[in-house]
Amino acid sequence: xxxxxxxxxxxxxxxxxxxxxxxxxxxxxxxxxxxxxxxxxxxxxxxxxxxxxxxxxxxxxxxxxxxxxxxxxxxxxxxxxxxxxxxxxxxxxxxxxxxxxxxxxxxxxxxxxxxxxxxxxxxxxxxxxxxxxxxxxxxxxxxxxxxxxxxxxxxxxxxxxxxxxxxxxxxxxxxxx
Amino acid sequence: xxxxxxxxxxxxxxxxxxxxxxxxxxxxxxxxxxxxxxxxxxxxxxxxxxxxxxxxxxxxxxxxxxxxxxxxxxxxxxxxxxxxxxxxxxxxxxxxxxxxxxxxxxxxxxxxxxxxxxxxxxxxxxxxxxxxxxxxxxxxxxxxxxxxxxxxxxxxxxxxxxxxxxxxxxxxxxxxxxxxxxxxxxxxxxxxxxxxxxxxxxxxxxxxxxxxxxxxxxxxxxxxxxxxxxxxxxxxxxxxxxxxxxxxxxxxxxxxxxxxxxxxxxxxxxxxxxxxxxxxxxxxxxxxxxxxxxxxxxxxxxxxxxxxxxxxxxxxxxxxxxxxxxxxxxxxxxxxxxxxxxxxxxxxxxxxxxxxxxxxxxxxxxxxxxxxxxxxxxxxxxxxxxxxxxxxxxxxxxxxxxxxxxxxxxxxxxxxxxxxxxxxxxxxxxxxxxxxxxxxxxxxxxxxxxxxxxxxxxxxxxxxxxxxxxxxxxxxxxxxxxxxxxxxxxxxxxxxxxxxxxxxxxxxxxxxxxxxxxxxxxxxxxxxxxxxxxxxxxxxxxxxxxxxxxxxxxxxxxxxxxxxxxxxxxxxxxxxxxxxxxxxxxxxxxxxxxxxxxxxxxxxxxxxxxxxxxxxxxxxxxxxxxxxxxxxxxxxxxxxxxxxxxxxxxxxxxxxxxxxxxxxxxxxxxxxxxxxxxxxxxxxxxxxxxxxxxxxxxxxxxxxxxxxxxxxxxxxxxxxxxxxxxxxxxxxxxxxxxxxxxxxx
Numbered sequence: 075x076x077x078x079x080x081x082x083x084x085x086x087x088x089x090x091x092x093x094x095x096x097x098x099x100x101x102x103x104x105x106x107x108x109x110x111x112x113x114x115x116x117x118x119x120x121x122x123x124x125x126x127x128x129x130x131x132x133x134x135x136x137x138x139x140x141x142x143x144x145x146x147x148x149x150x151x152x153x154x155x156x157x158x159x160x161x162x163x164x165x166x167x168x169x170x171x172x173x174x175x176x177x178x179x180x181x182x183x184x185x186x187x188x189x190x191x192x193x194x195x196x197x198x199x200x201x202x203x204x205x206x207x208x209x210x211x212x213x214x215x216x217x218x219x220x221x222x223x224x225x226x227x228x229x230x231x232x233x234x235x236x237x238x239x240x241x242x243x244x245x246x247x248x249x250x251x
Numbered sequence: 252x253x254x255x256x257x258x259x260x261x262x263x264x265x266x267x268x269x270x271x272x273x274x275x276x277x278x279x280x281x282x283x284x285x286x287x288x289x290x291x292x293x294x295x296x297x298x299x300x301x302x303x304x305x306x307x308x309x310x311x312x313x314x315x316x317x318x319x320x321x322x323x324x325x326x327x328x329x330x331x332x333x334x335x336x337x338x339x340x341x342x343x344x345x346x347x348x349x350x351x352x353x354x355x356x357x358x359x360x361x362x363x364x365x366x367x368x369x370x371x372x373x374x375x376x377x378x379x380x381x382x383x384x385x386x387x388x389x390x391x392x393x394x395x396x397x398x399x400x401x402x403x404x405x406x407x408x409x410x411x412x413x414x415x416x417x418x419x420x421x422x423x424x425x426x427x428x429x430x431x432x433x434x435x436x437x438x439x440x441x442x443x444x445x446x447x448x449x450x451x452x453x454x455x456x457x458x459x460x461x462x463x464x465x466x467x468x469x470x471x472x473x474x475x476x477x478x479x480x481x482x483x484x485x486x487x488x489x490x491x492x493x494x495x496x497x498x499x500x501x502x503x504x505x506x507x508x509x510x511x512x513x514x515x516x517x518x519x520x521x522x523x524x525x526x527x528x529x530x531x532x533x534x535x536x537x538x539x540x541x542x543x544x545x546x547x548x549x550x551x552x553x554x555x556x557x558x559x560x561x562x563x564x565x566x567x568x569x570x571x572x573x574x575x576x577x578x579x580x581x582x583x584x585x586x587x588x589x590x591x592x593x594x595x596x597x598x599x600x601x602x603x604x605x606x607x608x609x610x611x612x613x614x615x616x617x618x619x620x621x622x623x624x625x626x627x628x629x630x631x632x633x634x635x636x637x638x639x640x641x642x643x644x645x646x647x648x649x650x651x652x653x654x655x656x657x658x659x660x661x662x663x664x665x666x667x668x669x670x671x672x673x674x675x676x677x678x679x680x681x682x683x684x685x686x687x688x689x690x691x692x693x694x695x696x697x698x699x700x701x702x703x704x705x706x707x708x709x710x711x712x713x714x715x716x717x718x719x720x721x722x723x724x725x726x727x728x729x730x731x732x733x734x735x736x737x738x739x740x741x742x743x744x745x746x747x748x749x750x751x752x753x754x755x756x757x758x759x760x761x762x763x764x765x766x767x768x769x770x771x772x773x774x775x776x777x778x779x780x781x782x783x784x785x786x787x788x789x790x791x792x793x794x795x796x797x798x799x800x801x802x803x804x805x806x807x808x809x810x811x812x813x814x815x816x817x818x819x820x821x822x823x824x825x826x827x828x829x830x831x832x833x834x835x836x837x838x839x840x841x842x843x844x845x846x847x848x849x850x851x852x853x854x855x856x857x858x859x860x861x862x863x864x865x866x867x868x869x870x871x872x873x874x875x876x877x878x879x880x881x882x883x884x885x886x887x888x889x890x891x892x893x894x895x896x897x898x899x900x901x902x903x904x905x906x907x908x909x910x911x912x913x914x915x916x917x918x919x920x921x922x923x924x925x926x927x928x929x930x931x932x933x934x935x936x937x938x939x940x941x942x943x944x945x946x947x948x949x950x951x952x953x954x955x956x957x958x959x960x961x962x963x964x965x966x967x968x969x970x971x972x973x974x975x976x977x978x979x980x981x982x983x984x985x986x987x988x989x990x991x992x993x994x995x996x
Binding site: 180181182190203205206207208211213214216217218220221224225228233235236241244245247 | 642643644683684685686687688689711715718719722723724725782785786
């Protein structure tokens, strides 16, 4: 089926695969380029998509995806709706640490049309961390890229002793305890 | 024209003159420059345009000065001058002389509303705005010759450029006039904002309070009225008896309009300081006040002669006392003795932000018990932080300015040794949105001054966003966070010590509340350190910062008098014990020594029943300490760590597994000679005692040589190891050891 599953393919040696899902293609592309310029110990493959499900014709060519990043633009209600519909096409076991929400555009507080509260609730409902950033500023873009690379390394299993699930449970809100 | 050119055009004056001399066509004013000419002509054209602008501004100003007498001003002439004013204003700002003329025209209602609007929108100051122009403008306002929209626009402009007005004494005198405008519904919010900036204690009068309450009854609960009432209440709480809701975040709508962007653009072009630094410094530097300083000198001796002549002339002294009711203008405060002499009649500047850079005013702020000062300061700081925050406002190019503003706030906090709640709220609001990169060290330094309170909001607002950033960021970020959390802990402990010494009971903080909050912080750091060591693969650099934090934690009982003792988690202890470098091992030894001292002192106090302890350290703490100490002694001295360690997350291994390691002489091979961190020292030592021996026979280090080895280690700076061994390890006597031989080693 068209649902993304985390374990139905074998992993490649010394690599990590990232999938961006979001309505703003230009921003995805810029962030992907910044990530690829980062210094890293393993090979990174980045796949870009505007929504899920991914086209099934190329399914056999696609590698196993280690981390899915849903990009939400705080200025556009459509991007949030897009992400919400795409979430249905992700298998539940991805939400054990291999999904993250990236909210862009926080630099323009006056133009935001969705509430940060709504996104945080979405993150809590799906047990995944929510990162905020402003990708138009170059320094922030580089810093966000570095954070995503670190998360990807953990999700792809490159850090001994730390699994994706244990990592994401560290970042849960303390009032859930 | 030549004269002006040489003073106004710094670039290539010679060149331009030369060109003008050789080419007659360029002599024509207004520059009918042939566009086919080369680039140099374009530059001269720019210079000419510059001069044309200056001239056209002067022409415009002189025109507008005379337009009152004109019967019917011609539309295109007016428009031409308007455009000249607007273009100069947007490029470099208007000179101070221009304001009076233009304000007069705009507010007199002589010309059409569109003209007045355009004029008001072009009032961008290049440097300062003279007070007289504003006073004249207000007089026009009172006559109401201009339309309501123009009045509104003028008020908005006044609020925006308030900091640029050079003196404000006459404005303060006009307080009553401004107050009368409150009755106009449209103007009311802006008038309230202006009054908020102008209000001083002497302005709070009962009739004004009554008017405000009537307005509130008529118009309902309006945030701007509430703001003014809360300020009045702070100045004179006994006169405002109604209850007002607590702190509101924003009282006034942001009414900056078109001027703010233009002002920042002009500042940038003139390469002057940004509005941020302008606001901070404006209150303190007053170059024109030299004349008034002499007057001030005359007042001070009057108060001193007062005490001399007190017995002689009562009436005279009363007169002098009455004189000294005047407040001492704060711009003239230059030295500490002056502060002490005038401390009873100092008045804070209307721009509260200037307090941050003035140490004398900070001294004054720390001893005066006036809530209104803090309210004004926090309101201004909160606004500034919110508006200029560089990662929340993308169009703000002034990252350096914002950084230095955060730095100034931090320095003021260090000076006063207390945190500002405005900074605390700013951190809680923006940490979830922070990327960990912008202004990193400044923000983390502000984190270290979060005030201590026994509410556990801190978990939700500080720990959660910080944890998310911590785990996903680089090792250097992790170390910076650990350092700032250590400083936060120290600041809290110091505050607590001071409060207990002075026996100040502050609100809701009880001892148990404090202990809980501190315990939460230490637990939080313990948890994130454990994970961080795993993520960074037990990096030495990271471990150094973690042990630095626990260096403060271990001494909380004896040094800071707080009845709390928390052992480091196993995830920190064991990586430190088995670390590859001696610095961390040494630090760990020192920490364990301090834990022992604290525990022993606590036990003694408990047993002697000298102080009735509210808190007893639970048995669990002692148990955990004992487990750790067994592991440590086993690792460093007796080679028995693998057999004797009873900690559930410890080093215990059964013999079969141990024998698989194929280490010869298990009973002797795990101590400070063979420890990976100490190998370097033992090798060096062997080289010194047996210089010719190339095979490193570590078994030689026993008996007397063991003592020499210990002495050698102590001389290498391992003081922590020294105090640990002397306190925690009881050694067999000299005689017994020489008989036993191999037992020790």
